Amino acid sequence: ASMSTEHLRIDPADLLQRLQALGEVGDTGDGGCCRLALTEADRAGRDLVCGWMRELGLQVQIDPVGNIFGWRDGLQDLPPVMTGSHIDTVATGGRYDGNYGVLAGLSVVHALNTAGITTRHPLVVAVFTNEEGARFQPDMLGSLVFAGGLGLAEAHATRAIDGAVLVDELHRIGYLGSAPLPLARPKAFVELHIEQGPILDAEGGLIGAVHDVQGISWQALTITGQSNHAGTTPMRLRHDAGYGAAAIATFVRRLAREMGGSQVATVGALTLHPNLINVIAARAELTVDLRNTDEALLQQAEARLAGFITELAAAEGVQISARPLARFAPVRFDAGVAACIAQQAQRLGLDSRVMSSGAGHDAQMLARLCPTAMIFVPSVKGISHNPAEHTAPEHLVAGANVLLHTLLDLAA
Numbered sequence: 001a002s003m004s005t006e007h008l009r010i011d012p013a014d015l016l017q018r019l020q021a022l023g024e025v026g027d028t029g030d031g032g033c034c035r036l037a038l039t040e041a042d043r044a045g046r047d048l049v050c051g052w053m054r055e056l057g058l059q060v061q062i063d064p065v066g067n068i069f070g071w072r073d074g075l076q077d078l079p080p081v082m083t084g085s086h087i088d089t090v091a092t093g094g095r096y097d098g099n100y101g102v103l104a105g106l107s108v109v110h111a112l113n114t115a116g117i118t119t120r121h122p123l124v125v126a127v128f129t130n131e132e133g134a135r136f137q138p139d140m141l142g143s144l145v146f147a148g149g150l151g152l153a154e155a156h157a158t159r160a161i162d163g164a165v166l167v168d169e170l171h172r173i174g175y176l177g178s179a180p181l182p183l184a185r186p187k188a189f190v191e192l193h194i195e196q197g198p199i200l201d202a203e204g205g206l207i208g209a210v211h212d213v214q215g216i217s218w219q220a221l222t223i224t225g226q227s228n229h230a231g232t233t234p235m236r237l238r239h240d241a242g243y244g245a246a247a248i249a250t251f252v253r254r255l256a257r258e259m260g261g262s263q264v265a266t267v268g269a270l271t272l273h274p275n276l277i278n279v280i281a282a283r284a285e286l287t288v289d290l291r292n293t294d295e296a297l298l299q300q301a302e303a304r305l306a307g308f309i310t311e312l313a314a315a316e317g318v319q320i321s322a323r324p325l326a327r328f329a330p331v332r333f334d335a336g337v338a339a340c341i342a343q344q345a346q347r348l349g350l351d352s353r354v355m356s357s358g359a360g361h362d363a364q365m366l367a368r369l370c371p372t373a374m375i376f377v378p379s380v381k382g383i384s385h386n387p388a389e390h391t392a393p394e395h396l397v398a399g400a401n402v403l404l405h406t407l408l409d410l411a412a
Contacts, residue, residue: 009404032386036132037136038129058109058125065156075119076120082124082366092385100391102126104400108123128143191375193375194389197384205353206377209341213331214264223318224283224318227274228280244312267288294330328364348398
């Protein structure tokens with residue numbers, strides 16, 4: 001950065017007021033937000049953000065999967081430097097996940113406008129559709145389509161958990177756009193995000209320069225056994241789907257403990273049928289979420305789970321079918337962009353550390369198209385996807401200033 005920009009900072013009030021205002025859209029009354037993708041609440045959030053983009057002089061472009069881009073011309077007609085995130089939430093979301101990366105991008109534009117600075121490369125602030133995967137699967141759908149990893153027709157035909165079809169919902173809320181897909185191949189992409197994990201908060205770090213993302217494997221399992229009377233059926237004659245579900249849940253916990261390293265495993269959703277106190281469950285439906293930063297180890301975890309399921313089905317006389325829901329290999333970010341983030345943090349006098357992301361993010365899709373990395377700021381107690389999600393205002397501002405100087409550097 002030249003002398004003229006080294007003292008440049010974002011306006012803290014600008015960022016915090018935008019976070020507050022967007023947090024009130026879909027407010028759940030307990031400090032949280034519910035803006036599931038392509039619902040009325042998401043439309044209201046999108047309208048607010050697009051209005052802000054236009055106020056800041058950005059050209060708003062919307063693509064056919066509903067991704068929103070606020071384009072700021074550069075001095076030259078070059079590939080843009082892009083930042084951004086998402087504004088959809090889970091049903092019990094907080095105020096920062098996704099929103100922070102989008103609104104910090106707007107605060108960067110605000111700071112550049114105020115200082116009268118035009119970068120050499122254009123700058124773009126992006127809002128990607130359905131990052132959470134809480135209403136439509138897969139998660140990170142908009143950025144996956146943008147990066148060419150999912151066809152538009154297939155994305156459009158995706159059904160929501162409530163039965164709605166994605167293209168119909170885009171049309172209904174007015175966000176079925178016609179901008180080219182992808183809008184442009186960026187020179188680089190930088191996503192600022194709350195950590196959503198406890199590492200920076202616990203270890204007193206302030207800025208995470210994120211160099212990789214864990215791989216994710218999601219499966220839905222259905223166990224079919226036989227309903228019977230809980231009192232009259234001898235243990236040896238049972239085909240108990242409920243027991244099978246519990247066995248899988250305890251197995252994946254044991255597997256993660258044994259493998260160690262970055263391996264984690266979760267059974268997050270479980271339904272029994274008929275779900276009655278005195279009836280052996282005839283059917284169980286459950287999900288398994290496996291994650292690791294190493295692809296070979298993630299495959300090993302998947303193989304061990306598959307082996308266990310085969311043994312369990314035979315031992316209990318039940319049928320178990322597995323259906324993949326999402327599968328993303330671990331992603332290595334660009335070392336140059338990650339180094340730029342660390343360098344800008346250092347220039348600003350902020351403590352930084354290189355780290356991995358435990359959650360999936362739009363940036364991992366963009367990494368297929370262009371040099372990409374992420375900036376993390378601390379999440380108090382690592383709590384996220386929860387109304388109690390919190391990041392201290394000074395940390396929000398610090399992260400946005402690192403974003404400002406990283407974008408200035410990359411767009412110079």
